[in-house]
Amino acid sequence: ELGPYSHFMQKEIHEQPKALSDTIEAVLENGFAAGLFGARAAELLPQVEGVKILACGTSFYAGLTAKYWIESIAGISCDVEIASEYRYRDAFANPRHLVVTISQSGETLDTMEALKYAKELGHNMALSICNVRESAIPRASELVFYTRAGAEIGVASTKAFTTQLVGLFALAVTLGKLRGRVDAQAEHGYQEALRQLPGSVQHALNLEPQIKAWSDKFAAKQNALFLGRGLHYPIALEGALKLKEISYIHAEAYPAGELKHGPLALVDESMPVVVIAPNDALLEKVKSNMQEVRARGGELFVFADLDSHFSESDGVHVIRTPRHVGVLSAIVHTIPVQLLAYHVALARGTDVDKPRNLAKSVTVE
Ligand code: F6R
Numbered sequence: 001e002l003g004p005y006s007h008f009m010q011k012e013i014h015e016q017p018k019a020l021s022d023t024i025e026a027v028l029e030n031g032f033a034a035g036l037f038g039a040r041a042a043e044l045l046p047q048v049e050g051v052k053i054l055a056c057g058t059s060f061y062a063g064l065t066a067k068y069w070i071e072s073i074a075g076i077s078c079d080v081e082i083a084s085e086y087r088y089r090d091a092f093a094n095p096r097h098l099v100v101t102i103s104q105s106g107e108t109l110d111t112m113e114a115l116k117y118a119k120e121l122g123h124n125m126a127l128s129i130c131n132v133r134e135s136a137i138p139r140a141s142e143l144v145f146y147t148r149a150g151a152e153i154g155v156a157s158t159k160a161f162t163t164q165l166v167g168l169f170a171l172a173v174t175l176g177k178l179r180g181r182v183d184a185q186a187e188h189g190y191q192e193a194l195r196q197l198p199g200s201v202q203h204a205l206n207l208e209p210q211i212k213a214w215s216d217k218f219a220a221k222q223n224a225l226f227l228g229r230g231l232h233y234p235i236a237l238e239g240a241l242k243l244k245e246i247s248y249i250h251a252e253a254y255p256a257g258e259l260k261h262g263p264l265a266l267v268d269e270s271m272p273v274v275v276i277a278p279n280d281a282l283l284e285k286v287k288s289n290m291q292e293v294r295a296r297g298g299e300l301f302v303f304a305d306l307d308s309h310f311s312e313s314d315g316v317h318v319i320r321t322p323r324h325v326g327v328l329s330a331i332v333h334t335i336p337v338q339l340l341a342y343h344v345a346l347a348r349g350t351d352v353d354k355p356r357n358l359a360k361s362v363t364v365e
Contacts, residue, residue: 007352009154009246013338014205017198019159020166020331022148024194027170032177032187036170037127037143044125044142046178050097051078052123054086054114056362058157058241059102059164062129064234065330066100066168073182073190073327074175083114084365093121100127100171104152104160105361106135115140129167131160145171154353155360156246158338161238162201165331166194193328203322204335208343210319211336214301215343217317218249221272225263225298226253226337228276229286231330235276239337246355247345256289267298274340275300276333278321279307290316303336305329 005011027036034041051070053063063080070078083101087110099118103111106128115126115137128141131149138144147163173190176182182190218224224243228236233255240251254263256275267273273293277286290300294315304310306323322332345352 006346007154007342009156009158009342009352012152012154012158013335013342015150016159016162016205016335017202019147019149019163020201021198023163023166024197026148027166027194028191032170032173032182032190034174034178036174037145041143045098045175047096048076048098048125048175050076050094051100051175052097052118053078053080053100053102054083054111054118055080055102056083056108056110058161058238059104059108059111061234061238061241062102062161062164062168063100064237065165065231066172068231069169069172069327070175073172074179075181076175076179083108084110087114087117091117091121093118093123095122095124097123098125098127099123100129100168101137101141102129102164102168103137104131104149104157104164106130106132106137107361107363108137109363109365112137112140127171129164131163153360155355155358156242156341156352162331162334165334166197169194169328190327193326197328197331200322200332201335204332205339207319207321207336208339211339212343214317214319214340215347217299217301218247218272218340218344219347221249221270223266223271224249224251225266225271225273226251226276227256227259227273227286227289228253229256229282230280231327232276232278232280232333235330235333235337236274238334239274239276239340242338242341243344245358246341246352247348247350248356249344256286259289259292264292264296267293267296269297269299271298273298273300274337275302276337277302277308277310278305278329278333279309280329283308303333
């Protein structure tokens with residue numbers, strides 16, 4: 001079953017070009033039409049005036065990424081909340097807001113209960129982004145987008161996350177089209193970005209030997225910090241979660257601009273700092289945040305794309321990621337942080353596919 005791979009997690013990381021192209025095929029066949037999200041989508045999506053995303057864990061980070069797309073491409077407000085928090089608070093419900101739940105398994109109890117609670121509060125439009133057909137959460141939703149990741153067996157979510165991002169990106173573009181904010185030229189650009197994505201992800205996978213070479217430097221550490229800005233901040237969060245859950249190294253992620261507001265106090269020679277720093281509008285800001293780290297002796301491990309103009313220096317290690325595919329750069333940059341967590345866990349000898357204390361599907365509170 002594992003073929004040439006040592007673990008399901010490694011296999012599933014490498015299945016991403018296929019999982020993504022299968023999921024993208026569904027989107028492109030439909031041409032960002034409402035029908036992509038189910039029979040009632042043509043009736044419901046034009047009424048949407050805001051989006052509320054509810055999820056747990058890695059799926060929550062997919063939601064945080066989607067917020068950037070939904071607000072910038074569709075031009076509507078989007079908030080993202082941890083399902084287990086939402087379900088127990090007095091929340092304000094606007095029935096014109098679309099509730100979006102994200103769940104690989106479709107069975108996560110807190111996400112299911114958050115959806116039920118949203119309905120009690122008066123929401124009547126719910127969309128599920130899910131990987132398992134006919135599971136509980138899509139069955140309780142008016143609309144659904146099934147990711148085509150195939151079965152995910154490793155406890156740590158990998159291909160489910162990147163395919164969720166494709167579904168959420170498609171939602172942002174579809175809503176943008178319905179609102180007249182995406183013209184034919186822009187739509188063509190988004191289609192091209194999706195078409196190129198599996199190839200870019202394959203290039204990122206080819207970085208595995210370089211990433212493995214970093215893993216020994218992490219294996220003996222107690223802590224690690226992950227930094228990103230904008231769309232790459234949720235990817236930093238995802239990198240930190242992957243590292244802690246499978247290697248048991250304590251890891252935190254921050255938007256790089258927050259360093260000065262507290263976490264910089266943690267930085268010294270023993271703190272490795274992973275930075276996701278492709279060439280986007282925020283790169284210069286990220287570079288100055290990196291100098292702040294270096295000045296305190298922190299060792300930098302930077303994922304920079306071919307246009308970032310970075311060079312290695314004392315205490316600064318650089319891996320060049322593929323030139324990013326514009327708005328989808330966050331998906332490409334997920335691959336290196338998954339591979340880093342995997343190889344650090346291998347170096348520490350932990351049970352990668354079945355991390356201690358965790359279950360694949362969390363059907364209890
Ligand atoms: C982390 C991980 C978990 C899940 C979370 C939600 O690698 O897998 O954080 O993302 O338990 O699960 P789903 O998406 O099935 O609702």
